Amino acid sequence: MAAVISRQKSVSVNPLKQSQPLGATLAFLGLKGMMPLLHGSQGCTAFAKVSLVRHFREAIPLATTAMTEVTTILGGEDNIEQAILTLVEKSQPQIIGLCTTGLTETRGDDMEGILKNVRKRHPELYDLPIVFVSAPDFRGALQDGFAAAVESLMRELPQPGETRPQQVTLLMSSAFSPGDVQELKEITAAFGLIPIVVPNLSASLDGHLDDSYSSVTTGGTTLAELREIGSSVYTLAFGESMRASAQILEKRFGIPFEVFPQISGLGAVDELLQGLSDLSGIAVPEKYRYQRRQLQDAMLDTHFYFGHKRVCLALEPDLLFARVGLLMAMGAEIQAAVTTTKSPILETLPIETVIIGDLEDFEDLASGADLLITNSHGAEISQRLKIPLFRQGFPILDRLGNGYSCSVGYRGTTQLLFELGNLFLSQEESRH
Known part of the structure; x- marks a missing residue:
């Protein structure tokens, strides 16, 4: 059982976590005909859009209700209504994902009431699903916003029907x-x-050219x-x-x-x-039985380089759990684990402590490690400490092919072990 420690600092230095609205937007981007709509200032939406474009290197559809100082004080109902009507006219989405931000959550807009009023005034919107997600960015992290979006989808859209056995x-x-x-x-x-x-x-962010613009x-x-x-x-x-x-x-x-x-x-x-x-x-x-034998061989080939290596990780909870499990199974030691938000999975990690903190905490704990695993914002830490960095999580801004990377299943695990093993191998060669 790991002890989960939240750092009580008055300021975040070199932040690790990404915001809930960004996580909710990412989840919405996995739906066809979707237009995510962030209810907040233009800056909130621009930041999320730039982060997603730089990570995936794809065009990202994302709209904003463009709240100003005046509309923040008076209330955002008119902005939401105008944004929805403009999107329906110009983009014709099949679904709209409406997501709050820190600005509108702090003000306390009655979102469900606003949506009811908008639908009453515009009966033509009756058949258009508008899925609402509460995602304050002053609380939680990317993983929380992503999960909240999926929960809203599961509450609102599935309909009962006869069970299909397959x-x-x-x-x-x-x-x-x-x-x-x-x-x-x-x-x-x-x-x-x-x-x-x-x-x-x-099917949406894997990186492919479409026949026409949408x-x-x-x-x-x-x-x-x-x-x-x-x-x-x-x-x-x-x-x-x-x-x-x-x-x-x-x-x-x-x-x-x-x-x-x-x-x-x-x-x-x-x-x-x-x-x-x-x-x-x-x-x-048989295909997967063969891939399993390939993975067993890869584990034999790479375990020499993993044994007793000290690894520091800074990742979202779900990804942290997966990477810690694999590294420890291969004989590596977890020197430090930093994460972004609370999750029940953290306490089940087979290490002593997990820190909910930022990349300053990560750097303080990483001295003397053999490998760092975090997003691209760990690159400067890697250079300062002269420790190799394996980029994982979001965002990865300085590497190509983030939509194609695979680390699951027998095939993906084999690929991941070789990538990590090669980093350890290069490190050993540089010491000679």
Whole structure:
């Protein structure tokens, strides 16, 4: 059991965490025909948009209610109404994801009441789903906002229907890249199951050229698929932060679920494939049996370089749990673990302490380590301490292909072990 310690500093130095509205926006971008709408100032939206564009190197649809000093004092109802009507006229979205920010949460706008009034005045909006998420950026972090968006989707859009014995729902946490989502979709489909993935970033932010320009998302989970989730036979929740969304589906439709907090590493992937085999009645395909043998060989090849290496990590809770588990299984030692927000998964980590803090805390704890694992904002720390950096999490601004990276399943774990092993190998060579 790990002790979770929150640093009580009067100021955050070199912040690690990203905001809840950014997390909610990222979740919404995994839906087809979606336009995320941030209720706040233009600066809040511009910051989120720039961060997402630089990480994925893709065009990111994102709108704002453009609150000013005057509208903040008088109330934002007119701004929300005008923003929605403008989006419907110019972008014609299939879904709007309306998300608050710190500004409007502090003011305390009655969002549900505002949406009711807007719909009353404009009956033409009746058939347009407007999914609201409360996401104050003065509390929580990216993972919390992402999870809150998925919970709102599960509360509002799925409808009851006759159970389809082959259909399963995959709920993906913010810890998974578009490449990870694609791999888990393919693994599930290999067992004859039909997965509905929420959110499906592998179809929207994976990096592909579309035939024509669109001002909304061109890929992702469709509105029809979201409606059909109530007919799924089972829910697989990937990442502890998806547990609440799975519980909403269980409560609404009686759909049983299982949470997989980690999908990297031999044991974790074995557990997933055994679960899919039990669910479908189909034996594990030979393709994955072969990939398992490849992973075993990769573990043999790389474990010499992991043994007793001291690693410091600064990641969101779900991703931190997955990386700590894999590193410790390979014989590495966790020198320090820093995270962004509270999560029940943190206490189950097999280390002494986890710090909820910033990158200043991370740097203070990292001296003498063999490897740093965090986002691109750790690059300067890496240079100052002369310790290699393995970039993980969000944002990764100084590397290409973030939409393609895969670290789940047997294949993804093998790839991850070789990438980490090569860093350790280079470090040993530089000492000679």
